[in-house]
Amino acid sequence: MPLIRARHRLAGLLLALACLPALAAGPTALRVGGDPNYRPYHYLAEDGSPQGFDVAVMSAIARERRLDPRFEFGEWGRMLNRLEHGEVDAVPMFVSEDRALRFRFSRPFLRRHHVLYGRRGQQVGTPDQLAGRRVAVQFGGMAWEWLINEQANAVLRPMNDEAAALVAVAAGNADFALLPSDIAERALAAGDLGDIQPVSPPWLERNYAFGVNPARPELVAELDAGLQAIEASGELARLQQQWLQPAAAKVAKARPLPVWLPVVPVALVLLGGVVFLLRRNAAAGRD
Structure with a gap:
């Protein structure tokens, strides 16, 4: 029996030693x-x-x-x-x-999607309408791959990042920009990009x-x-x-109207009445 217990202890010790590298590993x-x-x-x-x-x-x-x-x-x-x-x-x-x-x-x-952005008044329903048009996209991005695969025949303007595509449209270096809608909306809210707005339905939902x-x-x-x-x-x-949730829009608090402002219309009416009576009395005196 002592020999069996010794063997069990030895087996347990060997098992513990075998586990040490895994336990020590970070x-x-x-x-x-x-x-x-x-x-x-x-x-x-x-x-x-x-x-x-x-x-x-x-x-x-x-x-x-x-x-x-x-x-x-x-x-x-x-x-x-x-x-x-x-x-x-x-x-x-x-x-x-x-x-x-x-x-x-x-x-x-x-789950996200892309949208095409352009100037106010433009509308694009399908990728084939982009044939011959300059479209700014991130180089190697999802929009870049998709427009090539769709054979839209657009003239691609590669950008280093997504938001730069919007700047290219605002500067007149591209007709449209195709990028994820959430990134575009944040960029539009953060910078002065003129009349750039969505001009297509959601594309590329992935x-x-x-x-x-x-x-x-x-x-x-x-x-x-x-x-x-x-x-x-x-x-x-x-x-x-x-x-990812957009910050709540800060609604400017309207300034309270001066307490005397509602009285102004009444005062103007009374003043007009006084002027009218004075003029009528003056006219009667001349008669």
Whole structure:
């Protein structure tokens, strides 16, 4: 019996030693790519720190799944190439059939769409109406891919970021800009872009998810589990409220009317009556 107990203790000790590396290992490093100017989803703040809804979502997932996200932002087209070649592990983006051939995807956590923007009075119903027209889009973005696939024969004006497409229209360097409606509306509210407004129905309604390096299929399961956890806890809804809900419009309080203002019309009527009587009396005196 003592020999059996000794063997059991030895087996337990060996098992504990085998588990030590896993216990000692820290969170799994995760390289997350993005665009430095994609407000409010992901961007670099003035101090160079990563900010935005996508950053907050990934950070919440990381707490659930013991991940250590490190954010690397850069030019969008190059960032997609880096993801495809394994230089980054995940990038938040719209889901499309073309992109599904290049990347794996987590479960979606948003549904978004694009809208065409132009000058007041213009209306465009279908992409074929853009033939020969200059359309500003982000290079390598969803709108860029879609217009090429749709063979709209538009003259594409590539921009470094989505909001710059609106500036191109305002400056007369493009006839239209095609970009996500939520980003466009924030940019229009923040800057003086003249009479730029939506000129098409919603286009390109797509899921929004984390694109994943195709060589890391196990990461999809980790992200899905984390997303499911923060959805169930209400954390995802809270982050949407914090980052994506437009700020309530500040309604200017009307100044109270002076207390004497309602008396003015009455006083004017009385004054007019007095003037009329004086003139009539003067006329009677002359007679």
